Amino acid sequence: MRAYRLICAMWVRSLMAYRLSFALTAFGNFAVSAFDFAAILLMFSQVDRLGGYSLAEIAFLYGASCTAFGLADLSLGSMGRLGKRVRDGTLDTLLVRPAPVIAQVAADRFGLHRIGRLTQGALVLTYALVILDIDWTVVKVLTLPVMLLSGAGIFGALFVAGAAFQFVARDAAEVQNAFTYGGTTLLQYPPTVFAKELVRGVTFVLPLAFVNWLPALYILGRPYPLDLPVWTAFTPPLVAAGCLALAGLAWRTGLRSYRSTGS
Amino acid sequence: MGTDLIELDGVEKVFDVRRKTGFLRRERHEVRAVDGISFTVPRGEMVGYIGPNGAGKSTTIKMLTGILTPSGGRLRVAGIDPSRERTRLARRIGVVFGQRTTLWWDLPLIDSYRLMHRMYRIPDARYRENLDRCVELLELGALLDVPVRQLSLGQRMRGDIAAALLHDPEVLYLDEPTIGLDVISKAKVREFLRDLNTQSGTTVLLTTHDLTDIEQLCKRVMVIDHGRLMYDGPLAGLHEVGESERTLIVDLERELPPIEVESRGW
Numbered sequence: 208m209r210a211y212r213l214i215c216a217m218w219v220r221s222l223m224a225y226r227l228s229f230a231l232t233a234f235g236n237f238a239v240s241a242f243d244f245a246a247i248l249l250m251f252s253q254v255d256r257l258g259g260y261s262l263a264e265i266a267f268l269y270g271a272s273c274t275a276f277g278l279a280d281l282s283l284g285s286m287g288r289l290g291k292r293v294r295d296g297t298l299d300t301l302l303v304r305p306a307p308v309i310a311q312v313a314a315d316r317f318g319l320h321r322i323g324r325l326t327q328g329a330l331v332l333t334y335a336l337v338i339l340d341i342d343w344t345v346v347k348v349l350t351l352p353v354m355l356l357s358g359a360g361i362f363g364a365l366f367v368a369g370a371a372f373q374f375v376a377r378d379a380a381e382v383q384n385a386f387t388y389g390g391t392t393l394l395q396y397p398p399t400v401f402a403k404e405l406v407r408g409v410t411f412v413l414p415l416a417f418v419n420w421l422p423a424l425y426i427l428g429r430p431y432p433l434d435l436p437v438w439t440a441f442t443p444p445l446v447a448a449g450c451l452a453l454a455g456l457a458w459r460t461g462l463r464s465y466r467s468t469g470s
Numbered sequence: 471m472g473t474d475l476i477e478l479d480g481v482e483k484v485f486d487v488r489r490k491t492g493f494l495r496r497e498r499h500e501v502r503a504v505d506g507i508s509f510t511v512p513r514g515e516m517v518g519y520i521g522p523n524g525a526g527k528s529t530t531i532k533m534l535t536g537i538l539t540p541s542g543g544r545l546r547v548a549g550i551d552p553s554r555e556r557t558r559l560a561r562r563i564g565v566v567f568g569q570r571t572t573l574w575w576d577l578p579l580i581d582s583y584r585l586m587h588r589m590y591r592i593p594d595a596r597y598r599e600n601l602d603r604c605v606e607l608l609e610l611g612a613l614l615d616v617p618v619r620q621l622s623l624g625q626r627m628r629g630d631i632a633a634a635l636l637h638d639p640e641v642l643y644l645d646e647p648t649i650g651l652d653v654i655s656k657a658k659v660r661e662f663l664r665d666l667n668t669q670s671g672t673t674v675l676l677t678t679h680d681l682t683d684i685e686q687l688c689k690r691v692m693v694i695d696h697g698r699l700m701y702d703g704p705l706a707g708l709h710e711v712g713e714s715e716r717t718l719i720v721d722l723e724r725e726l727p728p729i730e731v732e733s734r735g736w
Contacts, residue, residue, distance in 0.1 A: 210589055213585060213588050213589055214585070217574065217577065217581060217585055220577075220581070221574075221576055221577045221581070295570075296570060297570055299532065299537050299567065299570070300567065300570060300571070300572040302535070302536065302537045302556065303535050303536075303537065303560055303563070303565045303572070304557075304560055304572075304589060305557045305558070305560035305561045305589065305590060306557065306589055307557070463539075466537065466538055466539045466553065467538070467539045467541075468485065468486070
């Protein structure tokens with residue numbers, strides 16, 4: 208954690224040497240993410256409801272998914288570069304430093320511009336919370352931050368697992384992107400617009416549904432997909448912990464295979 | 471054996487290499503990169519480790535730093551098993567890879583050093599002292615604020631050597647530290663390493679293709695080929711071993727008149 212902070216601080220300093228460039232890339236990151244939401248707005252100019260959900264409700268799902276993903280992307284998104292380091296052998300230079308490799312890889316070229324996506328997600332989420340008419344209870348208020356953090360944990364686990372996979376398949380960054388970027392786009396829409404098989408897949412196989420669907424539908428007071436029981440809204444922290452543990456295991460296995468095969 | 475800083479006993483490294491022999495068909499075969507090497511290096515010694523490309527030099531260094539896990543044998547550096555306690559060992563060793571830098575490419579040189587300072591938790595006074603000494607001896611003063619990517623190869627190498635020494639390592643591994651350097655840069659690097667070894671007593675293990683490095687720096691040299699240790703002893707002895715008869719066949723592009731060959735030894 209300390210090494211992670213040190214290296215991140217270093218990259219931020221170097222980034223700030225080119226403030227304009229930083230501002231532009233951060234804005235670009237914001238804009239790319241905002242286009243997704245523009246697409247949703249465009250759809251709602253033609254229809255009033257999508258899969259039975261209003262614009263405000265979808266904005267809530269969108270904001271929750273984007274914020275959770277943005278948090279994970281900001282802190283761990285750099286791990287996608289691991290494959291390159293494995294290929295050109297520069298991973299070796301990280302292995303001779305007295306800090307965990309995972310912290311060094313996560314902080315490698317720490318991209319503060321990714322804050323653009325996070326900001327955009329947070330803005331949409333705020334917008335949704337303002338216009339939505341929710342019967343707030345203490346439990347619902349607590350569910351909100353827990354949802355965002357657990358969601359970030361689940362996406363973070365995907366980043367770590369994806370990086371671990373790159374020890375074996377060095378060009379696998381795209382596969383990981385399909386799950387991370389693809390996942391967050393999927394979660395921006397309510398489960399009712401997707402086929403049951405897909406919803407089942409992202410609930411039981413790749414537990415993306417726990418990022419925002421289940422807790423958000425609880426807050427919105429909407430029926431759950433697949434007739435899941437109500438208490439599943441409170442399971443995301445457990446799911447996130449489980450995913451992170453599995454991802455950590457995958458990482459260790461990947462690193463061990465690298466250390467025994469070399470490059 | 472208490473004074474031996476590096477101990478290797480029958481160390482092996484076997485790679486599984488898969489070669490494509492057809493569509494989806496692969497042939498597996500083993501490559502013994504390091505095939506049962508044993509040697510010890512006492513504290514304060516400076517040893518040359520030489521051999522042709524692919525002989526297993528870098529693989530040995532990678533095992534000594536904990537980057538690679540040996541397939542067999544026993545290996546200790548400062549009493550530590552490198553592959554098991556890699557991060558603990560990292561504080562006590564310095565590594566310079568001639569072919570790749572450990573410095574931060576886009577940032578000024580001094581930033582890399584500041585990061586080393588904090589990452590290795592080097593006491594402030596120690597850090598100042600070591601940095602000042604390296605800056606002076608390696609002539610880095612004018613380079614500290616230059617981004618690493620703008621440095622010449624020789625400058626970068628000196629920068630890398632300084633980075634590897636800020637935390638007072640007991641042993642310094644140098645993997646081809648003079649590769650690609652011009653004569654003047656080579657001389658500077660050698661002079662610095664010699665002083666480092668005599669004054670600070672740092673143990674140095676050096677791989678190189680440049681025999682002049684060895685001649686000027688190391689009393690002891692180890693030769694490795696096909697993963698085996700072929701020679702271990704003083705440099706002078708190596709010349710005797712190499713004195714066997716050799717045949718040199720030269721294929722000429724076209725017919726040329728015979729030339730006189732004069733033997734001058736080497």
